[in-house]
Amino acid sequence: MRVTFCTDLDKSVVVANCEKRGWIQVGPEDDWNIYWAGTQTCRSLFSVDSGYRMHDNQLINHFPNHYEISRKDLLVKNIKRYRRDLEKEGNMLAERGDSKYLHLDFIPVTFVLPADYNMFVEEYRKAPQSTWIMKPCGRSQGSGIFLINKLSKLKRWSRESKGPFQQQLTRESYVISKYIDNPLLIGGKKFDLRLYVLVTSFRPLKAYQFRMGFCRFCTVKYDSSVAELDNMYVHLTNVSVQKHGGEYNSLHGGKLSVQNLRLHLESTRGKQVTEKLFDQISWLIIHSLKAVAPVIATDRHCFECYGYDIIIDNKLKPWLIEVNASPSLTSTTANDRILKHKLMDNIFSIIVPPSGMPDVRWNKIPSQEALGDFQLLIDEDLIHLHEGEGSNYLKQNRWK
Amino acid sequence: MFQKLVSTPSVKYEDFKDSLLKAMKDNGLDASLRNNVYHWMKTKKKEIGSPHDTFFRKAQIHWDKRIHKSLNSMCTELGINLAKIRTVSEREELAGKWGELSNYEVDIHKYRPVYAPKDFFEVLLNLKGPTTRNKGSPKWEFAQMPLKVKNLADLRCLYLELSRGEQILGVNSSLFSSRQYSALEAERMILGDKVLIKNYAPMAQEFLKKGCPNSLRAKIWTLILGAEVKPYHYGYFESLKDSVLQYDLMIDKLIIKDINLTASNDDQYFVFEDVLYQVLLCFSRDGEILKDLSTQPGFMQVVIKGKQSNTENNIIFPPSGVIPFHGFTMYAAPFCYLYDDPVQLYFVFRTFYIRYFHRLHRVCGNPQGVVSLCLQYEKMLQCFEPGLWHHFRKCQIHPVRVVIKWIMRAFSGHLPPEQLLNLWDLILAYDSLEIIPLLAVDILVFRKDNLLKVNTLQNIEAVLADLSSISVIPLLQMSLLKE
Numbered sequence: 001m002r003v004t005f006c007t008d009l010d011k012s013v014v015v016a017n018c019e020k021r022g023w024i025q026v027g028p029e030d031d032w033n034i035y036w037a038g039t040q041t042c043r044s045l046f047s048v049d050s051g052y053r054m055h056d057n058q059l060i061n062h063f064p065n066h067y068e069i070s071r072k073d074l075l076v077k078n079i080k081r082y083r084r085d086l087e088k089e090g091n092m093l094a095e096r097g098d099s100k101y102l103h104l105d106f107i108p109v110t111f112v113l114p115a116d117y118n119m120f121v122e123e124y125r126k127a128p129q130s131t132w133i134m135k136p137c138g139r140s141q142g143s144g145i146f147l148i149n150k151l152s153k154l155k156r157w158s159r160e161s162k163g164p165f166q167q168q169l170t171r172e173s174y175v176i177s178k179y180i181d182n183p184l185l186i187g188g189k190k191f192d193l194r195l196y197v198l199v200t201s202f203r204p205l206k207a208y209q210f211r212m213g214f215c216r217f218c219t220v221k222y223d224s225s226v227a228e229l230d231n232m233y234v235h236l237t238n239v240s241v242q243k244h245g246g247e248y249n250s251l252h253g254g255k256l257s258v259q260n261l262r263l264h265l266e267s268t269r270g271k272q273v274t275e276k277l278f279d280q281i282s283w284l285i286i287h288s289l290k291a292v293a294p295v296i297a298t299d300r301h302c303f304e305c306y307g308y309d310i311i312i313d314n315k316l317k318p319w320l321i322e323v324n325a326s327p328s329l330t331s332t333t334a335n336d337r338i339l340k341h342k343l344m345d346n347i348f349s350i351i352v353p354p355s356g357m358p359d360v361r362w363n364k365i366p367s368q369e370a371l372g373d374f375q376l377l378i379d380e381d382l383i384h385l386h387e388g389e390g391s392n393y394l395k396q397n398r399w400k
Numbered sequence: 401m402f403q404k405l406v407s408t409p410s411v412k413y414e415d416f417k418d419s420l421l422k423a424m425k426d427n428g429l430d431a432s433l434r435n436n437v438y439h440w441m442k443t444k445k446k447e448i449g450s451p452h453d454t455f456f457r458k459a460q461i462h463w464d465k466r467i468h469k470s471l472n473s474m475c476t477e478l479g480i481n482l483a484k485i486r487t488v489s490e491r492e493e494l495a496g497k498w499g500e501l502s503n504y505e506v507d508i509h510k511y512r513p514v515y516a517p518k519d520f521f522e523v524l525l526n527l528k529g530p531t532t533r534n535k536g537s538p539k540w541e542f543a544q545m546p547l548k549v550k551n552l553a554d555l556r557c558l559y560l561e562l563s564r565g566e567q568i569l570g571v572n573s574s575l576f577s578s579r580q581y582s583a584l585e586a587e588r589m590i591l592g593d594k595v596l597i598k599n600y601a602p603m604a605q606e607f608l609k610k611g612c613p614n615s616l617r618a619k620i621w622t623l624i625l626g627a628e629v630k631p632y633h634y635g636y637f638e639s640l641k642d643s644v645l646q647y648d649l650m651i652d653k654l655i656i657k658d659i660n661l662t663a664s665n666d667d668q669y670f671v672f673e674d675v676l677y678q679v680l681l682c683f684s685r686d687g688e689i690l691k692d693l694s695t696q697p698g699f700m701q702v703v704i705k706g707k708q709s710n711t712e713n714n715i716i717f718p719p720s721g722v723i724p725f726h727g728f729t730m731y732a733a734p735f736c737y738l739y740d741d742p743v744q745l746y747f748v749f750r751t752f753y754i755r756y757f758h759r760l761h762r763v764c765g766n767p768q769g770v771v772s773l774c775l776q777y778e779k780m781l782q783c784f785e786p787g788l789w790h791h792f793r794k795c796q797i798h799p800v801r802v803v804i805k806w807i808m809r810a811f812s813g814h815l816p817p818e819q820l821l822n823l824w825d826l827i828l829a830y831d832s833l834e835i836i837p838l839l840a841v842d843i844l845v846f847r848k849d850n851l852l853k854v855n856t857l858q859n860i861e862a863v864l865a866d867l868s869s870i871s872v873i874p875l876l877q878m879s880l881l882k883e
Contacts, residue, residue: 186672187673188500217671249664251666253667268737270615274615
């Protein structure tokens, strides 16, 4: 029995990896075993009206309500709720100091507009000189983002986009976050990190972090002055934005590997602080997943590969910016292609059980070999199997 | 510093020698003094002469003349001067852009590198040996060079720690379990910290033989090279910058062009582009380099445009005496991973260049020179992989041609940065470039099967293009381990 696959995206990294396993491509109406679907398809497949029932040998690459993690406002809402719940139970993780969460302070102060407008103004007034970043909740690729450093600018924006203030915001909700105006710079330029995280289950949580990732650099030197507040080439690291800049180089695409970043940081800043940084990154990934785990619809047919966007500030503290449920599989450079190819290859070897045929009844504990370049972040199954012994459990509580 | 120490109460007249020595130790001055002697000896080390020095010297002078001629014709062709003084506005523009020279607008598209490794290779190939050749020997073998090079047995003696199979800290390949690797790394960290506290260069050099944790490398290299920057170094670097701002040398365009062709397009180094402009432009103005280079490059003397020829207006072009070739930028690029401070970076790079890299692009008979390294590579390949040797010959491809870029660049830009730094650790630790031809042979042997399947230079280069999977230390150990 040959494994069949279906894909909405005509991406070579998907098709080539399936074909090299001897899988046969079929259409969405046929009996597929693996479906690499777009979010639209998933929405209809999972909707109650479709009446579509997946059988035991079918796997699909999205969770039904992944927007709980991929929409900027819902991610923030879920993380805030998670922290409050931990605090209520008196869990050490939610320990506070100086009004900040000591161990779970990994998102910048954020409010959803228009709902939290008044809370935002209260916070804004505490530091009226600071810069804030406005992002539409449901868009991607840097679209619709702008910076403000004066409350009046926000009011002006709402006035300019015709219609009364409230009405405008309810049409498309926004999040407004404290802008990280002290990003770590290399060669004077701002960058963010793109890391890939595969989740094969939320309850129990099973997550894997891909070892290879990259930094996306702005093509223009960082300048936090007011004059450059509107220059998206200085502030937004999205490739889709930088691609149009005059300085864009398509040979390297502004992408530096995470390995090279780590080498540079270790060599110039030392091993301890670098290790702490990367530990904190894994820590924030785990907790962001734990935050949404209670609300994600558990469906054994689902797995998902997230693109985590993280910014490191100049004190070497990582900040979670957002999580993408459909990270781009387009390759901008040769090395990019190699990375994404390996990524898909490893994803398939993790989600498919040793038998070679997708099967939801499998225990979803892949072998060390199957992980490839992924490393295990957390597997709650294993923690329960080895009570308190599991290295992941230790990892969670290691740094304080 | 010593005078001050002598006048302190800790140094007693009655027990002058011992109390002075103790006071020096207590102040860390003894290490400083020992380091100074060590570094002085390294720089004053006499060039190892060979009976054929004159021959090589003549060849180098001839090549230098060709380069100078080429520069002159490029200038004539483009209608520019070799050297002129910048106008005030030009100076201001350059000074304003000093922090981001990648945005400095200058039209370089008509400029071409003066020469590339393959051109230099032709020069080496055409070196008619000082001794007469037998009629029967093939036209193009380096073996005709009457230079003595180390064979594998000799290399095993030199690279003792590798050939003895000792545990070397390299990038963790799957040879070690991660726990073993972490333990080794922790051990090396503790030892390395101790070595740095002792602050004694020869000890650091010994330490480096068994590999260096990434976080200690910058300090260890600085210590071994004696390149710690003091306040006056910043002033010196400023004066080099002033020289760049004041004079417009045609070579600046070549430097900028080379950075644009190499580091700016390289996904391992593009982030460091701006620092490289500063470092390499200042390098060209540094007259101390010309003084310290043992290979005594021939240099041009040019008259500044519009001035009378006199001592003031005749300048050495370029002041460093070094004319960059295609890829020269890559000598400096890897240092960007280690040093954030451009001035510290500059002096470490400069010392490394004067001690090692300059021999990679000059014709000389020194056992560390590129001619000897090519010969060493040739002999080893012929000896240990005759199948590959004959295959190259059958395809009419010179075996050295396949690896000349690797050798001239010391693998920079070909190996990923972390592996490259491991390799350069070995150059520094054993004070020798001979590890380079050995690595070249090892890689060819490793990829032998695929190399035997192709028969054009282009396809051979394709097989060897991607070295990202090469683990330098294990590969070298494989060939150096005594059977």
